[in-house]
Amino acid sequence: xxxxxxxxxxxxxxxxxxxxxxxxxxxxxxxxxxxxxxxxxxxxxxxxxxxxxxxxxxxxxxxxxxxxxxxxxxxxxxxxxxxxxxxxxxxxxxxxxxxxxxxxxxxxxxxxxxxxxxxxxxxxxxxxxxxxxxxxxxxxxxxxxxxxxxxxxxxxxxxxxxxxxxxxxxxxxxxxxxxxxxxxxxxxxxxxxxxxxxxxxxxxxxxxxxxxxxxxxxxxxxxxxxxxxxxxxxxxxxxxxxxxxxxxxxxxxxxxxxxxxxxxxxxxxxxxxxxxxxxxxxxxxxxxxxxxxxxxxxxxxxxxxxxxxxxxxxxxxxxxxxxxxxxxxxxxxxxxxxxxxxxxxxxxxxxxxxxxxxxxxxxxxxxxxxxxxxxxxxxxxxxxxxxxxxxxxxxxxxxxxxxxxxxxxxxxxxxxxxxxxxxxxxxxxxxxxxxxxxxxxxxxxxxxxxxxxxxxxxxxxxxxxxxxxxxxxxxxxxxxxxxxxxxxxxxxxxxxxxxxxxxxxxxxxxxxxxxxxxxxxxxxxxxxxxxxxxxxxxxxxxxxxxxxxxxxxxxxxxxxxxxxxxxxxxxxxxxxxxxxxxxxxxxxxxxxxxxxxxxxxxxxxxxxxxxxxxxxxxxxxxxxxxxxxxxxxxxxxxxxxxxxxxxxxxxxxxxxxxxxxxxxxxxxxxxxxxxxxxxxxxxxxxxxxxxxxxxxxxxxxxxxxxxxxxxxxxxxxxxxxxxxxxxxxxxxxxxxxxxxxxxxxxxxxx
Numbered sequence: 001x002x003x004x005x006x007x008x009x010x011x012x013x014x015x016x017x018x019x020x021x022x023x024x025x026x027x028x029x030x031x032x033x034x035x036x037x038x039x040x041x042x043x044x045x046x047x048x049x050x051x052x053x054x055x056x057x058x059x060x061x062x063x064x065x066x067x068x069x070x071x072x073x074x075x076x077x078x079x080x081x082x083x084x085x086x087x088x089x090x091x092x093x094x095x096x097x098x099x100x101x102x103x104x105x106x107x108x109x110x111x112x113x114x115x116x117x118x119x120x121x122x123x124x125x126x127x128x129x130x131x132x133x134x135x136x137x138x139x140x141x142x143x144x145x146x147x148x149x150x151x152x153x154x155x156x157x158x159x160x161x162x163x164x165x166x167x168x169x170x171x172x173x174x175x176x177x178x179x180x181x182x183x184x185x186x187x188x189x190x191x192x193x194x195x196x197x198x199x200x201x202x203x204x205x206x207x208x209x210x211x212x213x214x215x216x217x218x219x220x221x222x223x224x225x226x227x228x229x230x231x232x233x234x235x236x237x238x239x240x241x242x243x244x245x246x247x248x249x250x251x252x253x254x255x256x257x258x259x260x261x262x263x264x265x266x267x268x269x270x271x272x273x274x275x276x277x278x279x280x281x282x283x284x285x286x287x288x289x290x291x292x293x294x295x296x297x298x299x300x301x302x303x304x305x306x307x308x309x310x311x312x313x314x315x316x317x318x319x320x321x322x323x324x325x326x327x328x329x330x331x332x333x334x335x336x337x338x339x340x341x342x343x344x345x346x347x348x349x350x351x352x353x354x355x356x357x358x359x360x361x362x363x364x365x366x367x368x369x370x371x372x373x374x375x376x377x378x379x380x381x382x383x384x385x386x387x388x389x390x391x392x393x394x395x396x397x398x399x400x401x402x403x404x405x406x407x408x409x410x411x412x413x414x415x416x417x418x419x420x421x422x423x424x425x426x427x428x429x430x431x432x433x434x435x436x437x438x439x440x441x442x443x444x445x446x447x448x449x450x451x452x453x454x455x456x457x458x459x460x461x462x463x464x465x466x467x468x469x470x471x472x473x474x475x476x477x478x479x480x481x482x483x484x485x486x487x488x489x490x491x492x493x494x495x496x497x498x499x500x501x502x503x504x505x506x507x508x509x510x511x512x513x514x515x516x517x518x519x520x521x522x523x524x525x526x527x528x529x530x531x532x533x534x535x536x537x538x539x540x541x542x543x544x545x546x547x548x549x550x551x552x553x554x555x556x557x558x559x560x561x562x563x564x565x566x567x568x569x570x571x572x573x574x575x576x577x578x579x580x581x582x583x584x585x586x587x588x589x590x591x592x593x594x595x596x597x598x599x600x601x602x603x604x605x606x607x608x609x610x611x612x613x614x615x616x617x618x619x620x621x622x623x624x625x626x627x628x629x630x631x632x633x634x635x636x637x638x639x640x641x642x643x644x645x646x647x648x649x650x651x652x653x654x655x656x657x658x659x660x661x662x663x664x665x666x667x668x669x670x671x672x673x674x675x676x677x678x679x680x681x682x683x684x685x686x687x688x689x690x691x692x693x694x695x696x697x698x699x700x701x702x703x704x705x706x707x708x709x710x711x712x713x714x715x716x717x718x719x720x721x722x723x724x725x726x727x728x729x730x731x732x733x734x735x736x737x738x739x740x741x742x743x744x745x746x747x748x749x750x
Contacts, residue, residue, distance in 0.1 A: 003124045006131060007114050010341035013372035014111050018104040020368035027101045029053050031082065034094030037278040042085040049080050055101045065090055065097040075285060081266045109318040113345050123348040129159045130347040131385055137398040148177045151401055155329055155352050162387050162400045163356035166426050167572035168408025175331055175356060176205035183307050187328035191310035192346050198334045198535060203310040207238050219243060222306035225315040240299050251294060258288050313342045336380040339364050343381040355381055359388055360421050361569050362534050363562060405429045408537055410436040410449035413578045416603050421568045439539045439576025443490035444483060444619045450578045452604035454612050456585035457722035460698035462548035466742050470503035471555055473546045475711060476581050477507045478627060478728055480542050482620060483579055487540045488519055489622050496538035497527040498570045500557035504546050505529050514734045515626050530566045533573050541574040544581045549720060550698040554590045564596040580604065614724055626732060632715040632725035641704050642666050645674045650703040652679040655696050657717040679743060695743055706736045
């Protein structure tokens, strides 16, 4: 295909994605207490916000109040307040409204950059080399002494170099040293990535290396745009604000003082509202705008003087200071998560380009189902430039450089991904076995680096969240919490809980914030879906696949087109202990042999990594005060809870349950003040319920006083459960409230 046709298709794909976002995809914020500040030129309003709204100044927004809708622009947005310039008046006071920010401005900027490509022959040639890298490789292979040296040579002699960096193979280390090498030759280098975090990490690594070599000159390395702060905070001047502090401390101080004054004034306005305050705020905004313009001029000087500039793809496409500049080398990191037109745009900014990423990890994310969006915005540049076709045919493309040695995962963890995902092209560095021993030797499962915690035959706990239809499994969630608890008590301070389903990630987040508030401040413990974990690592990872009976098929996230990539990311975040919480019998019944999840289960079984329910007493060493595990035939505790109930008991009894006389007696003899609600397909009149809800759950549970949740009981109501029979008692008002919200516990049915 001709380059001009590529560009036209990309523009259509971006337009189609914008149309989709305009229909379905705005970011929505609740704003309140809106006051009109000025009617000169446009109508300026000030609103309180419930959280800090991070919307760039100048962004187009839409305000909806009742049936009124109007467009406007953000004048300032910081703390819990936002100032807007609106086209028309809404009146003096607005009690509550919705603010919509539309993230497609970034896509519109990219469309403009593509227009510029159409007009520039040089840019089109660079795009052609990227999309059709069929030119012979020119670098002298025999001269290569190391990974870094080979990449330096490739990027010197070839216009395009693809770098395949599987997890833990030293991608950041290698790219940083290549960039530093070019810097030592006084070449101009642009570092790009789709995420701020990736740019921060790479700029940090580059400046650290240059300092070690004693060749760091202030202003030569620049982190441009918003940065996440952590990796660069302790560095000599690298960010624009740090450089400003050194170059023009007076201007930096003026900005700080004005912003501080604005914060205080906004707090005054939030408390009480006066005309004097609003006039003062408008004057302040004018002063701040003037100072920011001066700072902008300084930033342009910084960019002009810097040799290495790091920024995001979005910032580069929207800022002329970057996209009008020519670099000797462009390095695009995490390219597998960038849209193809973004990668093409990056390639047009430099004489040479290095495209680095891992096409076995998550692809870019787009919302529309339009075929052009699927083709160009939901698959990465490695696939679309034909590089992956070579790998699928068992060869490496002449312009693909593979980092072959991983130093992150214990070999028992990487054994699966090395073989099944990377087809034995990647191996382990000899140091990794020894380096991970401390983590492996800790509980739970001391001495084991990879474990399949099998939940087969523990009950049909699979369900979908009412609001989102996302899958969840309360049994596997509390079992996973117990694993986190055991890991924490054994000394782990870096723990990740990952799951394909947002509802399950939210449920674990709820458990952690309620039961583990103190521990969360002392350790790095995160519960999230796989997308949030890409690019990070943890000592211990718990991977919860959620799917279980009564569901009759595995979810698309675990078996669909991108499932290999999703499972790969989940496993490869781990340094020393990978615990896979999964229902082996369900997966064997519902997932084909060639699917990655099934292969993972079979691999773990063949390597004797399985821990079954019969071993639960061996690995649960520390009962959390608010989560207790016990044999489901030991009923003293549950009957004591029923006897001491104050206001309510909610009981789920799946169909064909035959309750023992003991259970019937305790439930019948409850206090007269306790309301009994039964979720069942029959009336259960002998229990004298106050309310029956015609809802046939697949598993039994008891909720007492909306505070205590019992799972696994009554045992005679559980379906398909094999011994040993386990019950769990969770003391959590928040989880109970959330759980009750999943059922319409309102009016009586019978």
